[in-house]
Amino acid sequence: MRRIALAAAAAALALPAAASNEAELKALREEVAQMKKAYESRIDSLEQRLAAAEAAPQKSQSPQDGAARAAATAGGFNPEVSVILQGQYRRMKDVPERSITGYWPAGGHDHGGHGHGGDERGFSLDHSELVVSANVNPYFRGLLNVALKDGEAEVEEAYFQTLGLGRGFTLKGGRFLSGIGYINEQHPHAWDFADAPLMMKALFGEHYGQDGLQLKWVAPTDLFMEFGAEIGRGARFPGTDRNQNGVGATSLFAHVGGDVGRSHAWRAGLSWLTTRAREREAHFEDTDAAGPNEVEGQFTGRSRTLIADFVWKWAPDGNPQRRNLKLQAELFRRSEHGDLACASDVGTSPCSGGVGLGRLRSAQTGGYAQAVWQFMPQWRVGYRYDWLNSGSKRYDPATVFAALDPANAYFTSHRPNRHSLMVDWSQDEFSRLRLQFARDRSMQGVTDNQVTLQYIMSLGAHGAHKF
């Protein structure tokens, strides 16, 4: 505007004969000078207002030259969306009804026998994860994680989380992976091996999810200290859905962590989960004189799990990009006590119509320890050892084995173990290819040498991972 006015004035000045009058010229010059002055003062005041606006703290978050330019459209409100593609080729023995000897099969759990890194031989597509998350408003954030596979869409996580509770508190509500242990909160794409640790499979079917509430508190200390409590429906293995009003599962956990120098960081934790099962099912064979039948074993009682976890990471000078080492171990102890029963529709079966088999108490332990070493950019190797102890079980053999075959895997004492060796290559944090060898001795009498070739690709706005 100012420029146009000046140009017009200049053009007017440049006009020859017409404006030759000295007085007219002077008047014109004065007018131009006044205009200039007026515009200058207006620009000055605009500049002052701009400076004031920039200095005001609330305003400075508003889009300026910087970050938020692209978000000016309604599309800017779209949540962060990411998709994780996973698939594999697996070579392993053909074992019907794979289970872990000595452990109650987690078959009642949603994941059944075909969880992530499942039991399919040959080429297979793993669950594809769809993750959508966004801030709901200044007080809440929401996240949805759906695992998709042929004909099924399983809601892995769907929760809200508070942002504004303050004083170190965070409340989470909905369905979420429980904060117990270390690996339990990680989705399969974040695992360092192609499958879950054996003990996680044995205890939770893969991981333990809660439908309920989680309250976490971070202490205001130099040492990282975090305490959490969860209450939930408790429908997942090792519990069962009990159609009740109260709390079905309770867990407590505590984590501590910190740095040692510039290159080391660690975290350790202790967690406890208690839940109840009613007529939790598993397949057993009975002692029918007419030939064994497949009958349903049922456990009704309390199940408690104790987990100790530890993670140590080394990255020279705090730069993990070129070389780093990650040590990780978890110890588990599960104790259950309640009543055993069996049921069958077959008339000749000793379980016919449902028969109580007395008290059952069990205490089982196990764990895993792993090391993953990135020896050069993009390349990592890792070794994991899994060990389980089917532990002690107390029941009345006379009653139980009158109905159930003592050869059933659950009653067998066995110490399952597995060695896994992996090497993976990641172009960047969005793609990973992995080759894994495992010698799996989780079933008595079977040594299964497994080879897995796996890919993990993540598309879109992939959020940051936890430690």
Next chain:
Amino acid sequence: MKRFLIVLLALLALPAQAALEVFATGPEWAALAREIGGERVNAWSATHGLQDVHRIEARPSLIARARRADLVIATGAELEIGWLPVVLRESGNAAIQPGKAGYFEAAAHVRMLDVPKTVDRIHGDVHAAGNPHFVTDARVYLKVGEALAARLAALDAAHAAAYQAGYRAFAEKWRSALARWEAQAKSLRGVPVAVQHDAFVYLEDWLGLKRVATLEPKPGVEPGAAYLQEVLVRLAAEPARMVLRPAYQHDAPSRWIAERAKLPVVTLPLTVGGTAEAKDLFTLFDDTLARLLSALTLKN
């Protein structure tokens, strides 16, 4: 005068307050907070000068620090996207969540360069908001400092005047330093350089350096031997005077090129602590200029 009285009253009304806890994502922001706030801020940096701020883990120690922070100073423009959102969320500290007064992003006060027209990971680790390495342009600290002083004043209203005075003192020193650096850098204008990572876009813009080659094929992607060979061919056609490398990056690619193209490698501190000489914001740029100028005097 009225404002002064209000400040005075506020000072009298409040008991001696503890220093503001500042969680900075980089040493440069901790240093800037100290320049402005002096004793009134307890500034701590989540990273040090030899760390790649793109790739930091959301370590427990960072969450513990963020838990107690009154103010988070971040670079923004997605530089810290791989870890800061997790640290903030996990901290349970409501005051420092994005959008709150306790969260300050420097990028909001900077004219961004290299804003991509299309955002697609086929182009590597691109940032939708533009190149986030603006701290290599010393002029940036004036604008960011001014906004930071206003934010500190808003958070700690009792000492608002002190923060404003702190900023004015800093700005005065900084302006004279800027004049000194710009005078020193006259001979750098138009000098062709190769860079290992596009971390110097703003430095080039400020000092008039001319970037003729980037050793990374895409941002954040380490170059392979074949790509470096291509760069070498390009450098033969359009020679550079030096290779610039951020101090936190591995030196192999720049050394490889430098040996073959007979160029000096200049290791530049991107932030305070990047080199032994870069002890604060002033020595950071003293050292940057000294390193650039000494490479210029070397014969090719």
